[in-house]
Amino acid sequence: MKMSSLLFLMTAFFILAARAENPATQAIDKLLNEQDLTNGTKQISNGLGARDPFQRPKYIDDIEADLNRNANLDSTEDERVEAIRRWPLRDYRATAIMWDIKDPKVMVVDRKGTLHLLKKNYRIGNRNGIITAIHEGEIIVTENKIPVVISIEAAGTK
Numbered sequence: 001m002k003m004s005s006l007l008f009l010m011t012a013f014f015i016l017a018a019r020a021e022n023p024a025t026q027a028i029d030k031l032l033n034e035q036d037l038t039n040g041t042k043q044i045s046n047g048l049g050a051r052d053p054f055q056r057p058k059y060i061d062d063i064e065a066d067l068n069r070n071a072n073l074d075s076t077e078d079e080r081v082e083a084i085r086r087w088p089l090r091d092y093r094a095t096a097i098m099w100d101i102k103d104p105k106v107m108v109v110d111r112k113g114t115l116h117l118l119k120k121n122y123r124i125g126n127r128n129g130i131i132t133a134i135h136e137g138e139i140i141v142t143e144n145k146i147p148v149v150i151s152i153e154a155a156g157t158k
Helices: 002-021 023-033 058-074
Strands: 093-098 105-109 115-119 129-134 138-143 146-151
Touching: 093 138, 093 146, 105 129, 115 129
Parallel strands: none
Antiparallel strands: 093 105, 105 115, 129 138, 138 146
16 A cells, blocks of 8 residues: 555656646646736637637627717717617607508607607617517518517606
8 A cells, every 4th residue: 555655646746747847738838927018818829719708708808888879879969860860770669559550650759758649660779770570569660671579668667
């Protein structure tokens, strides 16, 4: 028993001594210990584009920054633009839909509380959305070739 543990300790010592003298492992240790000053995280650079898996990717931060910048642009009011085309779609609520008639209509309330009566092919929102369909409980608005569904909301909810 003593012989096997002594053999194990000697083997471990030789492996550690060989590792300390190896210039490749010294370079890897140096890279692992360097601090990246651009984003304040530990950077593992192996030439293959490796990154710390516990940090958020930079492209997600860039996307969120763009969305926040666009949200700030969306929130500005321009009184010269008519109320139904002034704000983003999320600021409009469908309150009533007359759908089982020849020419369906929808009642929409904007963020200021103004009521609008709209039909198919009417514009809504600040990104040139067009009402493409009016159904029993929802309207479909196409914005930049992307369909957006606005469901009817019960009175007093938001």
